[in-house]
Amino acid sequence: MRDCIFCKIIKGEISGNKAYEDEDVLAVYDIDAKAPVHILILPKKHIKSVMELGSEDAALTAKLFKTAKELATSLELDKKGFRLVVNTGEDGGQSVAHLHMHLLGGRALGWPPG
Numbered sequence: 001m002r003d004c005i006f007c008k009i010i011k012g013e014i015s016g017n018k019a020y021e022d023e024d025v026l027a028v029y030d031i032d033a034k035a036p037v038h039i040l041i042l043p044k045k046h047i048k049s050v051m052e053l054g055s056e057d058a059a060l061t062a063k064l065f066k067t068a069k070e071l072a073t074s075l076e077l078d079k080k081g082f083r084l085v086v087n088t089g090e091d092g093g094q095s096v097a098h099l100h101m102h103l104l105g106g107r108a109l110g111w112p113p114g
């Protein structure tokens with residue numbers, strides 16, 4: 001998608017601080033970190049939100065979780081815990097219309113979120 005900031009990072013048109021990459025998934029450090037560790041895990045395929053996920057994306061969806069788990073383990077977030085967040089739509093606080101999972105950790109996270 002031409003105007004999608006995450007597609008631009010995926011294509012290398014703008015820089016991103018990459019935490020992980022393979023043929024299907026990119027993980028980048030959030031530009032405005034809300035925790036000591038704040039990584040965005042995104043499919044390289046432009047999918048607007050959870051609401052656009054289809055049954056053909058089942059393996060890709062599983063891979064997003066697998067990436068989150070592996071990053072959490074490599075960053076030793078698994079010891080004390082962490083949070084995975086997928087904001088969806090206006091009330092969900094989604095500001096970038098390209099599906100992404102936030103991996104947040106490194107401090108105790110409050111609940112409920114704002």
Ligand code: AMP
Binds near residue numbers: 005087093
């Ligand atoms: P959301 O509000 O759930 O859509 O999350 C979008 C996230 O993308 C926010 O946490 C932003 O700080 C982050 N973000 C926006 N632009 C960039 C960028 N160029 N590189 C890394 N993270 C970004």
Ligand code: ZN
Binds near residue numbers: 097
């Ligand atoms: Zn996109």
